[in-house]
Amino acid sequence: MEPFQTIRQGIIERYSVLVDNPTEFAEAIHKPLEQSFRINTLKGDKENILEQLKNYDSEITEVPWNDNAYVSQLNNLGSSLEHFVGQIYIQELTSMIPPLIVKDVIDNNTILDCCAAPGSKTTQIAGMMQNRGHIIANDSRHARLKSLRGNLDRLGVTNATVTLRDFKSFPNTEADLYLVDAPCSSEGTIRKKNAIARMWKEKDYKRFTKLQKGLLNKACEMAPSGSTIVYSTCTFSPEENERVISEIIDNHPVKVENIGINGLKTSPGITEWNGKRYNKEVEKCMRIWPHHNDTDAFFVARLEKC
Amino acid sequence: MLRILDSERISLIQEYCLERFGINQEKLENYRWYIGSKNRIYIGPEELKRIKPESIGLCVFRLDKTPKPTTNFLQLFGRYITKNIIELDDNETINYCSGKDLNPERKLDVVPGFVMVRHKDRFLGCGHWNGSLIKNQIPKSRFCKINFL
Structure with a gap:
């Protein structure tokens, strides 16, 4: 069996117990994802850009739960003129979710994007803000800043400041929204070609959990009362999702908020995994399974600092 | 190291934009202007107080004998350019x-x-x-x- 097949099979075996329909889940895991993108309204009018794109891709389809997300039948939109001039951004549909659940707090405010590279959510938020307000786009790795800076430039973002710091030692900074799109095992991206290189072991999950708790812990410490914290990953693993949230709400004055997106089928966070029970509040978190909306897998939680 | 750009040079760039490209000054007013290494000019948000940034906003010009607009700038402000x-x-x-x-x-x-x-x-x-x-x-x-x- 090919290594990639083995990883797929491992994921199916590990998580089938959590899903409503294991057969559909297994089928979805084996089905490649189509290319999705959003339109950058900093560089033009949505309808006009879409019309231009339809000149060479008449099969573009809209996404029912996101009014600025599209799926293309082409797999190389990166070589389109619209991409070159920054009118479109190729992005997984699930990756667009965190900004959608904080529409009410991003207008003209200060946003701290703790793990910003390569800038998918940073540029999405900048577009939603129409370049007003202030985004602090931080990443801990110098090598990743090139892609972040390149995307900010291409999309014409003027309201972002790029910083290079390990977020755990980031100076206390007041913001209205802290976005923690944490590094993770990325198992949820398995439908993308060569998305992950190997099947993770228990010790890998532990390593990610420690890193994620450190990042979210820091965001919760520096967040002022009333501010919003969003935590997201692209993995199925409860160790990196509900467990992290459960331990954070047990140790910080934060509450989990109910979230939902019209037209997007989601599942609640799980409260028990491998014999460990989590705080019941994690049910308010949002899980997206690949077979529900024909997407990657994703996890997102919205917290409010009390 | 980025520094705030003095008002004289901001005016110089704004006048150049109007004269060379027909961009009205009002389109360039609501920005903070910075100058960095190699006389690169940026427009961006306010400075952070407690952390040194890697970059702020968007690089829009390089000041030489005359201002040189960047591709970033012309792509973003293209809709206002008339000549x-x-x-x-x-x-x-x-x-x-x-x-x-x-x-x-x-x-x-x-x-x-x-x-x-x-x-x-x-x-x-x-x-x-x-x-x-x-x-x-x-x-x-x-x-x-x-x-x-």
């Missing part, structure tokens, strides 16, 4: 995006100097017109083989 525009056809666009200079044989109604290069209503970026050649000013990192336009 010194060169319109390219499909083949020229593909060549320009791949980094080539162009030698158009038609007559162009532009004054020598920096120009905005355009394909229909998509703003490709910066070029330098010397009367016979459009010298490509797109950064190497942005060169791209265009398959769809």
Whole structure:
């Protein structure tokens, strides 16, 4: 069996117990994802850009739960003129979710994007803000800043400041929204070609959990009362999702908020995994399974600092 | 190290934008202006107080003998530009995006100097017109083989 097949099979075996329909889940895991993108309204009018794109891709389809997300039948939109001039951004549909659940707090405010590279959510938020307000786009790795800076430039973002710091030692900074799109095992991206290189072991999950708790812990410490914290990953693993949230709400004055997106089928966070029970509040978190909306897998939680 | 740009040089750039490209000053008013290394000019949000940034906002000009607009700037403000525009056809666009200079044989109604290069209503970026050649000013990192336009 090919290594990639083995990883797929491992994921199916590990998580089938959590899903409503294991057969559909297994089928979805084996089905490649189509290319999705959003339109950058900093560089033009949505309808006009879409019309231009339809000149060479008449099969573009809209996404029912996101009014600025599209799926293309082409797999190389990166070589389109619209991409070159920054009118479109190729992005997984699930990756667009965190900004959608904080529409009410991003207008003209200060946003701290703790793990910003390569800038998918940073540029999405900048577009939603129409370049007003202030985004602090931080990443801990110098090598990743090139892609972040390149995307900010291409999309014409003027309201972002790029910083290079390990977020755990980031100076206390007041913001209205802290976005923690944490590094993770990325198992949820398995439908993308060569998305992950190997099947993770228990010790890998532990390593990610420690890193994620450190990042979210820091965001919760520096967040002022009333501010919003969003935590997201692209993995199925409860160790990196509900467990992290459960331990954070047990140790910080934060509450989990109910979230939902019209037209997007989601599942609640799980409260028990491998014999460990989590705080019941994690049910308010949002899980997206690949077979529900024909997407990657994703996890997102919205917290409010009390 | 970025510093706040003095008002004299902000005015100089704004006047250049109006004179060279017809961009109204009001379109450039609501920004903070910074100057960094190699006389690069940025527009961006306010400075952070407690942390040194890697970069702020968008690099829009480089100050030399005259201001040189960046491709970033012309792509973003292209919709406000009314003069010194060169319109390219499909083949020229593909060549320009791949980094080539162009030698158009038609007559162009532009004054020598920096120009905005355009394909229909998509703003490709910066070029330098010397009367016979459009010298490509797109950064190497942005060169791209265009398959769809």
